[in-house]
Amino acid sequence: MNGMGILKGLGVTLKHFFQTYVDDIKYGGRKYIGNENFETRQGLKAQGAYTVQYPEEKLAMPERFRFVPFLVVEEPDHPDRAGHDWCTSCGICAKVCPPQCIWIVRSEDPVTKRPVPEPEAFFIDIDICMNCGYCAEFCPFDAIKMDHDYEMADYDRTGVGLHIHDKPRLSKPFSYYYDIAPTTAAEEAAGRGGWEHPDVIKEKKKSGQPVMDKPWHMLRAEDPEARAAAAAAAQAAAASASASAGPKVDMAAERAKRRQEALARHRAWKQ
Amino acid sequence: MTDMLAPVAPTELETGSALEYLKNKFPDAVKDDTRQGFGGVVIDRSKLVDVARAVRDELGYDYLSSATAVDYHGISDHMEMVYHAFRTSGGPALVMKAQTPRENAEVPSLVGVWPGADFQEREAYDLYGIQFPGHPNQKRILLWDGFDGHPMRKDWKEAYYEEDHKPFESRWPKGYVRRAEELNIFGKNVRYPADLDLSRLTDTSEQSIYSGMGLGVDVQELTAEPGQMRTDRLVVNLGPHHPSTHGVFRMVVTLDGETVETLEPVMGYLHRNHEKIGERNAWLMNIPFTDRLDYISSMGNNMGYVMAVEQLLAKGARYTPPTYRAEVIRVLMVELTRIVNHLWAIGFLLNDLGAFFTPALYAIAEREKILDFFEATAGSRLMCNYMRFQGVYKDLPERMRGTSNTLNDKIRDFNTMDYLAELINERLPRSIDELDHFLTDSEIIKTRCEGVGILPPEMGVAYSATGPLLRASGVPYDIRRMDPYSIYPELDFDICTRPNGDVYDRYLIRLDEMRESIRILKQCLPRLEATQGEDIFAGNKAIYAPRVPVGEAYGRVDNPKGELGFYVVSEGDPKGPQNPWRYHVRAPSFINLTALGQMCKGHKVADIVVILGSIDIVLGETDR
Amino acid sequence: MSQLDLRELHSPEFPVPTDMQGNVAITSLSKIYNWSRRSSMWPLLFGLACCAIEMIATAASRYDLSRFGMEVMRASPRQSDLMIVSGTVTKKMVVPIVRIYNQMPEPKYVMAMGACASGGGPFKEGYNVVSGIDQYIPVDVYIPGCPPTPQALLYGLISLQKKIDGQSLANMDDVPWYGVGPSDPVPVPVLGPDIIDPRQAELIRQQAVLAAQGKPFGVRELSGAALGVRAAVPVVEAKPALEAATASTEAAAELDPEKAARLAKREAALARKRAAQGGEKSE
Ligand code: SF4
Ligand code: SF4
């Protein structure tokens, strides 16, 4: 009969309309409360419309989610390499990056002019980055990772450090990476043979020291006092070692200076 | 000769014997392509049309898949048109090439033999500057008239040109950052020819579009028959900003009253220079770029490109094909993508019909469920970048779990295999049935769609239409069966066809194909279980610049929109920079549009939008 | 009441006469104005590329733009307040985009969605791609990402709402359409041998004159040596005809006085605004 098809179709619409309310009643007003309800609502069993009430509730991103990249650095209170970059400035990420939006300035030892395995400056132009994840995939040191923070809208893009992310902006501690991707981090740690930087693991294995079986921030959380003491001792030892080595260039300060210079150059260039 | 003993009709000859047949018939004009890694025949361009006609009529290669140009500047200083012809009854390609010097490049047009060459030759003219004598409408297609030069030529350099090959040296180890526009005095991505004529800075790019439309014709002459109402023709511009053109597509239509007389597609509004960039990129870098071709079905694009390059890699010594599990995962992803795409296509076809947004909303809601899975597995909803040469990026995660990062984050945590099983066995079949129930019988849809935009099967083949568009006309041509790849031969599914070739059948066939996809997906699930824990990658995954042997390859897959082909050529020093010499995308959306003008003729204005919607194009792929 | 300065009404602390207390609520007029502006922002139904797919997904039921009063996507620029430039802007497309922008009534906002619209994106190096829509029309909010997820887009919309909330009716620089009048249309680019921005006609002419004297065309004098960056721009051989170069291109050289007055006013407003911003920063 003419018109039956339309009525059938309208029936589907009506069903959709009611489903949402039936769902509301089923939850008895608890629809928006608690994680479990959220999971059901956003899963395959969802009925009717299942809107994410965005600013009030947000879909947590899965581990592999890629937005723009960031650089992993050690915790600021790490016993051996506090605040040290994981990046060795090997340049592989800059080579695989499809739109070529990574710029790396490799550090040089100011005395010998030999390359030092850490970047002096590191830039990513996120107006070009296509969030492909190659840099993270091919970095042999697990030093660059894809971030989950997508809330980055800006009113301006050309200022320094706004849409060209520089090293301070890119650097995030390892514990942050562990938070956003625990499983992946564990897989990678298994691949490296420990939770530290591959170079550190290599050195420690050579000298017979034990490698950390957990990331530093977890060790620290488990046993805060002992760890703090260990960290202090390690720092003291390092300090005395550097003191006994005589007048050596303070690498950290030198590094900071050079980074500032690079930035200043960049700024000057922009003007 | 075995032919003597058991005579085989020429239309059933194997590709090799078919080439022999050609060489015997045209001893002077047809020669083997003897370059290392290349195949097919090189045809003297003066005889091209005759040979092509023989290939079509005598050998039965009725379907021209791809026609594209290659510039061998610096290698042998000629340009080449490469044609890949297939039989709709199945089987591999017959590859033909016609060479021309770079100066005054000229190759006879094959539009008379395969009308499907129309847009492809226009593209070659636009980007390479090859003239096609005999082409009925040879003008620029992607760029505008008056554009300076032919950009795909190897010696043409764009404004932001840095180096011939990536990676660029300025990035490391002394990578002082700068924006490209800071180096250009105009602060923009522009370059003007040195002899820029400043006295005429007017926009003439629209003129040729309207020329030949019969504007300004004497009204009296239009309808000569006495007693009839005399009408003027009306030219209407649809697009590029038009809600129903599926992006920035434009059609210039001449109307007689409400009826379409001619329709001329105008494209290039999303011409992103995919191929030029692709030839600068290294091989691996192109995978994420292919995501952005048909951005609704990125997994399928990955698959096509990866398969083309794997063909090249297979010419080398140390190559292991992708593992079985990798192939299963690929098929899983590709078929899910097909569902995503068809849901989208149906939703937006209904939009075009005037059922604004409700059907599309339902379709998008189901699509989100699949995207959640893509996001957890590949890392992105749209731009999956999931496949790699010889494998895939990563195995399926054990659990699809979010990690809380920003304030108010809510976590979901599903077991991946359970999620997939429920998605494939329950959720998707149910929603496809619902869509069917919702729309198929609706009288409005039937009235609007039945008998509209008919594409007869012969015309479909001649115009190189592919995919659902062709199958809805009753031609059972599905590359998954006709030129099988991956694990499709061992899977049980049917090629869907519909007899009428109108818009309604194109709608129905998408439902059919989704159901077949579900069938395939159901067969994938036990295979996934069985191969749990096996390798997903053959070879060394850390290699980011694979050595690709010299040669050419044409990889094609049955993408949701039609046949997606990648013609890739690798040339030169295997120790040198590793990037494609030629990277051509045979985009289904682009070539399916060739028949649009014919299909719309005689219909009403409102039907144009529907016919366009039923072809299901996506502009990223049309304009590349 | 005749001596009441209307601007005082913008202050929520405005003293309410005792006999009217309980009957009137004082809120800042700007607040109402901003609230109504930001809660009914109608976007232009306008998709360019891949990002448009995410924009549509945002408008669909899962993320649901209508919670922000933005579900009314209008296909006509005359009815819309917000242009979401969602995708790669090509040279061929920028011409219609500028036209559409000029047709939108004020107040109008532009949002650059995704890497492409913000700064060129992965296709930036391509010969037909514009390095960011802000080279042609002013942009209010940039959303990075390729593509920005629907949630990122929503965040961008909320940022735009915040921006509107920060504006004040009392400050004519925030609402110039009430003060100095409607803004002038953005000159529509011309598709010549390459895209020509009419605002740059003079610069192009100068370059051509220089080129006629044998200097390279279109190349910035690089202080690049200091940076160790090679001058990578293709140097075009210089051989144009001087006559062509010197031919005048400025058809619109003469401004009519009314327009000039408006321009002057606008300049003054801008200067005031900049001064105010500078002051804020130095604080
Ligand atoms: S690949 Fe990794 S270690 Fe090498 S430069 Fe990039 S981030 Fe640093
Ligand atoms: S995500 Fe891709 S585009 Fe972005 S910086 Fe990494 S490699 Fe480059």
Ligand code: SF4
């Ligand atoms: S930013 Fe990325 S997703 Fe958006 S239009 Fe550009 S390439 Fe496409």
